[in-house]
Amino acid sequence: MTKLTASELEHLSEAELQSLLIPDLLPRHIAVIMDGNGRWAAQRGLPRMAGHTEGIKSVRELITLCRDLGIKALTIYAFSQENWRRPASEINALMSLLEHYLQMEMEALIEQGARFRAIGRINTLPESALAWVRKVERATAHLDTLNLTVALSYGGRSEIVDAVRRLAEDVKDDVVKPDQIDEDLLEGYLSTHGLPDPDLLIRTSGETRISNFLLWQLAYTEMYFTPTLWPDFRRREALLALLDYQRRERRFGQTRDQLDPPDDQVDKRTA
Numbered sequence: 001m002t003k004l005t006a007s008e009l010e011h012l013s014e015a016e017l018q019s020l021l022i023p024d025l026l027p028r029h030i031a032v033i034m035d036g037n038g039r040w041a042a043q044r045g046l047p048r049m050a051g052h053t054e055g056i057k058s059v060r061e062l063i064t065l066c067r068d069l070g071i072k073a074l075t076i077y078a079f080s081q082e083n084w085r086r087p088a089s090e091i092n093a094l095m096s097l098l099e100h101y102l103q104m105e106m107e108a109l110i111e112q113g114a115r116f117r118a119i120g121r122i123n124t125l126p127e128s129a130l131a132w133v134r135k136v137e138r139a140t141a142h143l144d145t146l147n148l149t150v151a152l153s154y155g156g157r158s159e160i161v162d163a164v165r166r167l168a169e170d171v172k173d174d175v176v177k178p179d180q181i182d183e184d185l186l187e188g189y190l191s192t193h194g195l196p197d198p199d200l201l202i203r204t205s206g207e208t209r210i211s212n213f214l215l216w217q218l219a220y221t222e223m224y225f226t227p228t229l230w231p232d233f234r235r236r237e238a239l240l241a242l243l244d245y246q247r248r249e250r251r252f253g254q255t256r257d258q259l260d261p262p263d264d265q266v267d268k269r270t271a
């Protein structure tokens with residue numbers, strides 16, 4: 001674990017930063033709230049969409065970094081349920097950008113071995129965007145180098161409500177007995193089923209909220225908040241986030257002398 005201070009790290013090159021990472025202590029799953037695209041554009045006197053378009057480059061760099069480091073899962077918050085309240089012009093432009101991203105990136109995702117999956121109330125997306133989501137999901141379904149999950153029309157509370165609704169149906173149909181319901185069983189009904197819980201959540205732009213993202217899954221996640229705006233969050237910034245994460249002592253509610261995570265977390269984190 002590096003003992004260098006943040007200001008000492010600032011002077012290092014990307015390659016030097018990367019060499020300080022301890023492979024065994026890398027997160028298995030990173031979740032990201034990509035925030036600050038609008039402010040990035042406003043600072044330059046550009047329309048908000050310019051920030052979202054530039055933000056795509058940060059997505060691309062983070063996917064490449066995860067692949068380079070062998071990080072198996074990346075989940076990004078691209079569009080929340082609350083985002084439907086934005087002006088129609090921005091929503092339409094974001095949906096077109098999503099569609100364009102999927103068209104442009106499908107081959108690259110396949111080459112990188114990235115399995116693309118969308119979570120959220122996907123059926124509320126415009127038809128053509130939804131068609132591309134399904135197409136890229138199908139085209140990458142056999143890949144497993146990186147699990148790339150994109151949250152679209154997503155809300156953490158709705159995800160739990162939808163899971164409970166399906167579980168209630170199974171109880172009604174006698175597939176599940178009420179006394180069989182525990183955390184593992186409920187987790188199986190969530191859209192992230194099969195992924196380990198995120199070890200690290202990154203939120204850019206100085207906001208320090210979870211904003212209804214992965215409410216269940218973030219129970220033990222380390223949080224990294226940075227003032228950097230999302231379009232500026234490139235490989236170097238991501239390496240700094242990972243180095244910061246590696247300084248953390250993860251206790252999972254235990255005392256310092258019981259540092260092994262509880263069995264259920266070990267299982268999830270190695271799944």
Ligand code: FPP
Pocket residue numbers: 034035036037038039040052053055056059077078079080083097098101150205230
């Ligand atoms: C938050 O910035 C960002 C979003 C609501 C959209 C994020 C989308 C992208 C980076 C591009 C689409 C991604 C994919 C994978 C297609 P903001 O607009 O809230 O910024 P602000 O808080 O500065 O206004």
